[in-house]
Amino acid sequence: MMRAGATLDALIAGLRGRPPAGADWQAVIALANHTLLTPALFSSLAHAGQIHGLPHDVREYLRFVHDCNRERNLRLRAQLAEAVAAxxxxxxxxxxxxxxxxxxxxxxxxxxxxxxxxxxxxxxxxxxxxxxxxxxxxxxxxxxxxxxxxxxxxxxxxxxxxxxxxxxxxxxxxxxxxxxxxxxPAHSRALHWMMHDLLKEGDYWRGRIDLRHLHDLAQLAESDDMDWTALGAAMSDRGARNALDTQLLALHHFFGTRIPTSGAPRPMVRFQHWRRVFTARHPFLGAPLRLAANLAWGTWRFSRADDLARRGPSDLGRRVIRTLFFSGAKV
Structure with a gap:
C-alpha cells in the first residue's frame, strides 16, 4: 500500500497530465474520489495523450466516472441556460x-x-x-x-x-x-474561493487543503490573466494576506503555478505552508497538529454569543464534533 504522501504525489502528477509510474491505483482513485477530482484526473490524462498507458481496469473506471459526470454537467448546463433565459x-x-x-x-x-x-x-x-x-x-x-x-x-x-x-x-x-x-474577473473568482476555504471554513487555521479548489485555482491562473496585485490588495488585513500567501505557496508547490515573488515569505506563511503540506502528506503524524488547530478553531467559532443563542446544545455538540474530526473533501 502506498504511503499517503506518495498517493497524493501520484494524484497530483496525474492531474498535471503525467501518469505516475508504479502507482497504487486503488489508493490514488480512493483519494481522487474523496477530493472529487476523479473526472478531472481522467480529463487531464486524456488531454495529455497519456490515458491509454493506464491499466485497463483503471482506465475504464476513470472513463465511467468521467462520462457520468459529463452527463450530469450537460444537465446542469441546460438547467443554467433555462434559468438565465427566464x-x-x-x-x-x-x-x-x-x-x-x-x-x-x-x-x-x-x-x-x-x-x-x-x-x-x-x-x-x-x-x-x-x-x-x-x-x-x-x-x-x-x-x-x-x-x-x-x-x-x-x-x-x-x-x-x-x-x-x-x-x-x-x-x-x-x-x-x-x-x-x-x-x-479572474482575481475576484480566485478571491471568492480563497475567502470561502481559508477564512470562512477555517482551512488556514485548521491546516487543511481543499485540493479540488486548489486545482480550480491552478487552472484559473493558467487560463486567465490573473491580476495578483489586485488579489493581494483585496485582502483586508495581515492575517488575510498571510492566508493568501500560504495558498499561493500551495499552488506553486503542488501544481507549479507561477506566483509573484517579493522576497522570502514571512515566517508565519512558511510555517502555515509547512503545516498544511505535512498534515496532507502524513495524516497520522500530523493528527495532533490538526486536532489542536481544529480545537482552537471550533472553540472560537462555536463559543460566539450569536451561535450559542441561535443553536441548541445538541446541535452545537454535533457541529463541534464535525469540526474536530471530519474534513469532508479535504486533505
Missing amino acids: LNRREIVPLLLKGAIPLFLSVPERVPSRMTSDLDLAVEPTEEASAQACLEALGYAPVASGRGLARRQDAGMLELRTSQTSAFGPSSPVERNGLRVKIP
Missing part, C-alpha cells in the same frame, strides 16, 4: 459564480470535467424578489435548510444570492447563444 426575460442579468462560470462558457462539444454540486447565481439586491419569483415560476422551491432552490427533476440545486460589488469586483457582461450574464 431571468433575462425579466431584464435581469445574473452574475455567475464558481462552477456555473465554466459551464456557461464551455463550447457545446466540450463540457468541463469539474464536479459541480450546484449552480450559484447572484443578482442585485433590488432584483432579488423578482428573481426569486421568476425561478419559482419555473417550478423551483426553497430548500428546507439554506438559501438554495431545487426541483425534483434537476441534477443540482440552484443557489440565489445578492451580489456585493465590493466582494466580486467589476464584472464583465458576456453573451452566449442569446443569453446574457455577468462574470467577475
